[in-house]
Amino acid sequence: METTREKPIRNVAIVSSVRAGKTSLCEALLYVAGVIPSMGSVTHGTTVSDFEPEELRHRTSTSTSLLQFSWNQTAINLIDPPGARDLLGEPMAALRAVDGAVVVVDGSNSMKSELERLWLKIQELDLPCLVFVNGLDKDGASFESTLETCRQHFDVMSIPVTIPIYEGRRFVGVSDVSSEKIIRSCPTSPKNEQHSLDVDQQELCRDARSRLVETVAETDESLLERYISRSQLTQEELLDGLRRATHTRRFLPAYAGSAVQNVGVWSLLNAIVTLLPSPSERGVAHPWHGTHPGSGVPNNRQGREEEPFSGYVFKTLIDPFVGRLSYCRVVSGTVQADTTLWNSSRQVREKPGHFYTVLGKRHVTVDSVNVGDIVAIGKLKDTQTGDTLCQESAPICYAAIGFPKPIVPFAIEAQSKAEIDKVSLGLHKLVEEDPTLELTRNGETKEMVLSGMGQFHIDLALEKLQRKFGAAVTLHLPKVPYRETITLTSRAQGKYKKQTGGHGQYGDCWLEVAPLARGSGFAFDTRIVGGAIPRNFIPAVEKGVHEALHEGPLCSAPVVDVMVTVYDGSFHAVDSSEMSFKIAGAMAFKKAMETAHPVLLEPVMRVEIDSPSDTIGAVMGDLNARRGRIVSVNAMDHMERITVMVPLSELLRYATTLNAVTGGRASYAMEFDHYDEVPRELTDKIIERRKAERPITVTH
Structure with a gap:
């Protein structure tokens, strides 16, 4: 059993639209860091972060992966969420758990909508970011035009820190603008080679460096004074200013590359360590805002080790064989694996199983975790995504993740009665894994309705339902819950008389039905005088009307917004009963509805x-x-x-x-x-x- 590393930490989400090469970039980062001996392929289903059967089948990420490794004496917790538009809840949750992000943009495609929406979340969280322009080895790719698109859509200045170097039309490396060196690499070696620039490249790089230096200088008054006096900044001043400007989001540092060719990846990996903030730096600038769960009094944590333990659950995985795993960002303090935790969101104690560090599908147990760590916790029975874990003696509750509401509903039917319970259990587990799924039961139509963010989202959920729980279902569009009402006042008699030997059955009532204002529901009154119907039978009439309300005359939809008054009737001293008057009330109501001009x-x-x-x-x-x-x-x-x-x-x-x-x-x-x-x-x-x-x- 291990203890989490006592090293500087970077918690980073890699986000992009679908097919931008995000997972390939994660694979290249692992390769350069020496974590894997060779790069896997999304096409061949051999990457570290895409390992679920659905991901291998669709050749795209469908679930958030965690990749934990080290680079330059720094522990990197890399979160790789899916980029598909239907699965935006996953990256939104991931962004809440990190201190910085790398936005991956395809250099040969236009900006996609899902990336624009993720950028709004990044802005909301005020997260420091780097942008990686990927796929510059492809025909038609353009670093400059892609950065211009970023400037337009993100409404923030994008400044190149590395620029692409071509030999003819072949993308061979990048030039580091700050050091004015060419960095070459290839997909068959994690190492890189640094070379001096030739004459043409020197001019290109010199122009880019001038723009970078001017932009960095303008973000800081003292740097600007030095730049004006010397017309230059030292390498140390430039990198320090670049780092501070990245932390404060004054601009977006941009990196050129190709993940599948392993070009530009080394520079990006260094930038993650040198430019993005540590948990403590982020905590000082942007404390985690919480409240006391009892009083609601504001209670913030700055991400310090001496603060009481608190953590935020951003992902839940449930598997019938592996069990339940809760991915947790440790916001403050430290905690041992055998410590009872307090779930302040649900006011329950949780006894965790093991703590794990994670690399794709590989888990390694650890005996404790510290502030800034990201850890998978086993066997938390009541904890859901968005919950806060803390010390019971020092409670705090962080705001839940604001997930988008599901908008595409489908009615779900088990293929046999024997599988109804299995389907229901499996769907409830999937909803726990994915809060952008919603499962409801329509009491009126008797349908189980599964709602998601799109057709792909629903299809994916049902593939998981079949694989994990062995439950097959059929889909159809849900029924619209129509209602019926009336537009005219009408009267009708309901008379129920039956003689079968011995005591018979007799009930007779006259009802008036009248329309009510929209949204009024149902009202019942009596104007019986002279004992035409004994008082003890009036509730039976009302009960009969209530039952008849369930099915109107047009399409058997519930009837609403009606006033029903019983005003006359008759009874038999021996044969009348509650059942007789209930039946009579239902008969009278149905007759009156037919002549009251019912509408849908x-x-x-x-x-x-x-x-x-x-x-x-x-x-x-x-x-x-x-x-x-x-x-x-x-x-x-x-x-x-x-x-x-x-x-x-x-x-x-x-x-x-x-x-x-x-x-x-x-x-x-x-x-x-x-x-x-x-x-x-x-x-x-x-x-x-x-x-x-x-x-x-x-x-x-």
């Missing part, structure tokens, strides 16, 4: 859409086609926020359309607002469809 109501959602300004017209045109009613349009940074009321039936596949219309750059959230009457021209179609409804199923 549909749920209307309040939707907020954040769209780029250049696609706002297309988005609003599509909303109009969906019977949307625009409430407001407000300008934000490079975006427009549309608030609109849209019927739920028009939104079941909206995510796909919105992505197509905006190139994946828009996002939306919705919540139920009210019920409204379905237009008459649509009512008959809905009624016919509901009567003949048979789900189109997809087997997983």
